[in-house]
Amino acid sequence: MESSKSPPSANVFGGFWGFLRRCLFYVLTLGPMPTHVAFIMDGNRRFTRIRKMETGAGHRAGLTSLMSALQYCYEMGITYVTVYAFSIDNFRRKPEEVEHVMNLMLEKLENLLEEESLVTKYGVRVNFWGNLRMLSEPVRLAIEKAMAATSANTGPVLSVCVAYTSTAEITHAVEESCRERLKAVQEGRSSVATLSVKDVERSLYTAGCPDPDVVIRTSGETRLSNFLLWQTSITHLQNPSVLWPGFSIRHLVWSILEYQRAQPYLEKRKRFNF
Amino acid sequence: MEPPEAALVPFPPGLTPELMPRHVAFIMDGNSRWAKERGLPTSAGHEAGYRSLREIVRLSSYWGIKVLTVFAFSSENWLRPKTEVDFLMRLFEGVIRENLEDFKRQGIRLCIIGDATKLPPSLQKLAMEAAEVTRENAVIELLVAVSYSGRSDIVQACQKIAQRVKDGTLEPADITEAVIEEELVTNCIINSPYPDLLIRTSGELRLSNFLLWQSAYSELYFSKSLWPDFGEAEYVDALSSFQQRQRRFGLRT
Numbered sequence: 029m030e031s032s033k034s035p036p037s038a039n040v041f042g043g044f045w046g047f048l049r050r051c052l053f054y055v056l057t058l059g060p061m062p063t064h065v066a067f068i069m070d071g072n073r074r075f076t077r078i079r080k081m082e083t084g085a086g087h088r089a090g091l092t093s094l095m096s097a098l099q100y101c102y103e104m105g106i107t108y109v110t111v112y113a114f115s116i117d118n119f120r121r122k123p124e125e126v127e128h129v130m131n132l133m134l135e136k137l138e139n140l141l142e143e144e145s146l147v148t149k150y151g152v153r154v155n156f157w158g159n160l161r162m163l164s165e166p167v168r169l170a171i172e173k174a175m176a177a178t179s180a181n182t183g184p185v186l187s188v189c190v191a192y193t194s195t196a197e198i199t200h201a202v203e204e205s206c207r208e209r210l211k212a213v214q215e216g217r218s219s220v221a222t223l224s225v226k227d228v229e230r231s232l233y234t235a236g237c238p239d240p241d242v243v244i245r246t247s248g249e250t251r252l253s254n255f256l257l258w259q260t261s262i263t264h265l266q267n268p269s270v271l272w273p274g275f276s277i278r279h280l281v282w283s284i285l286e287y288q289r290a291q292p293y294l295e296k297r298k299r300f301n302f
Numbered sequence: 303m304e305p306p307e308a309a310l311v312p313f314p315p316g317l318t319p320e321l322m323p324r325h326v327a328f329i330m331d332g333n334s335r336w337a338k339e340r341g342l343p344t345s346a347g348h349e350a351g352y353r354s355l356r357e358i359v360r361l362s363s364y365w366g367i368k369v370l371t372v373f374a375f376s377s378e379n380w381l382r383p384k385t386e387v388d389f390l391m392r393l394f395e396g397v398i399r400e401n402l403e404d405f406k407r408q409g410i411r412l413c414i415i416g417d418a419t420k421l422p423p424s425l426q427k428l429a430m431e432a433a434e435v436t437r438e439n440a441v442i443e444l445l446v447a448v449s450y451s452g453r454s455d456i457v458q459a460c461q462k463i464a465q466r467v468k469d470g471t472l473e474p475a476d477i478t479e480a481v482i483e484e485e486l487v488t489n490c491i492i493n494s495p496y497p498d499l500l501i502r503t504s505g506e507l508r509l510s511n512f513l514l515w516q517s518a519y520s521e522l523y524f525s526k527s528l529w530p531d532f533g534e535a536e537y538v539d540a541l542s543s544f545q546q547r548q549r550r551f552g553l554r555t
Contacts, residue, residue, distance in 0.1 A: 086387075088550065185480060195479050195515060196479065198515065199477060199479050202463060202477055202482060203475075206460065206463055206467050206477060207474045210464065210467055220461055220464040220465050220468055223456065223457065223460055223461045223464055225453050225457050227460075228456065228457055228460060230502070249547070250521060250524070251519060251521050251522055251549075252517070252518065252520075252522070253519060254518040254519065257514045257515060257518055258453065260508070261510060261511040261514065262508055262510060263509075264507055264508060265507045265508055265522070266507065271384065286314075288351075293506075
């Protein structure tokens with residue numbers, strides 16, 4: 029696979045563009061910035077069809093788009109980024125497509141930790157959230173290796189939802205909190221009836237991570253498709269019509285501006301959690 | 303089964319009967335802002351909101367929608383000023399009493415969902431009676447979420463499941479999504495437990511802890527109208543938007 033776009037600073041124009049971009053981001057950061065942005069990266073296959081590309085090219089283009097989006101987020105100082113890479117429902121797609129996505133993921137995981145990579149440059153800690161046992165062994169091992177290698181990083185956090193649905197995550201959390209509560213009841217420390225929201229939250233994959241401030245779903249669809257349902261109660265939802273591979277810096281800047289516009293009202297409602 | 307007057311109300315042009323959502327949910331936001339814009343007290347906003355709800359229920363039953371779930375009062379709303387909260391509790395009671403006869407005539411099956419323990423005892427009692435009296439009605443199911451929170455819904459399901467585990471009737475390893483779904487408060491719904499379409503009024507783009515589990519695959523529609531202004535025209539727009547969407551549930555079209 030070609031490496032991600034050559035670093036912008038590789039040539040004079042790249043350097044100038046990088047400078048302009050940093051100025052733009054500086055201005056943006058004068059307003060309230062989201063701490064956590066989540067992406068539902070929808071539209072890869074439609075991109076392939078519309079551009080009459082070969083099967084799977086849309087996903088590859090989507091991956092390039094993701095790397096750029098991450099770079100811009102980190103340059104803007106956004107500390108948490110979460111992406112919906114592969115839902116449990118997606119396993120029901122054609123086997124060739126599933127295999128292609130898995131191979132792409134494997135490829136990316138293998139060069140994740142290289143010197144020139146984003147992860148190394150920004151000290152990103154990478155999480156993978158989902159039912160990882162549903163993945164093939166090579167992919168699962170590569171994921172575990174990536175998580176272990178970056179677990180001590182103190183930079184921004186990238187969470188990739190793979191083999192994930194929110195209802196599966198919540199079910200897993202319910203099972204965990206039931207087991208813990210049962211143990212506490214048997215030891216006489218507690219009763220079942222005092223099981224609370226916090227008990228369930230502790231067992232979610234997202235424990236310790238702040239709720240997303242914004243969820244951006246590309247390709248114009250307006251639904252969550254079983255993504256972070258628990259965590260997006262007061263999250264600002266956006267659905268730009270651009271397909272994911274076309275999601276560029278101007279779309280991201282626009283999203284941030286939209287968030288900043290809604291922010292004063294959001295803050296006020298947060299006090300009432302409504 | 304349709305209400306007797308349905309034949310007299312034309313189906314909106316531009317909408318396809320076969321593509322109507324079976325279950326529509328509403329976050330009825332904007333009553334306070336509506337009142338403020340008109341220099342009226344908040345209570346006037348809530349009363350106007352009630353009239354809007356009546357109209358939506360009427361239209362939904364004519365157009366073949368089988369379930370309506372409306373977010374009347376969230377757990378977080380208990381933090382609002384006491385006068386407003388008391389007014390709302392009285393409004394809910396008054397509304398149920400006033401409409402009990404109508405529910406029977408229009409075939410509406412009423413169910414109040416949420417944490418009933420926080421409601422005034424008279425409202426709790428009335429809610430139970432209304433549910434009982436309307437149990438056999440079959441035109442449309444109307445769920446009114448009062449003192450409801452999506453997260454608390456899941457936690458109360460979790461508590462019931464933990465009790466079953468403690469009683470030995472369920473193994474932790476057997477806890478599946480289906481087990482949780484059985485215990486959610488929306489299990490009183492007979493048809494289509496999950497909303498196909500979730501509409502939030504007043505332009506806010508978030509779900510505010512409503513039907514969190516149940517709306518995993520719901521099409522979301524955000525209307526800029528304030529709830530008291532949401533009428534037939536706005537409803538048709540929302541339904542039209544729904545009918546044009548392609549729902550894939552994670553698969554390819």
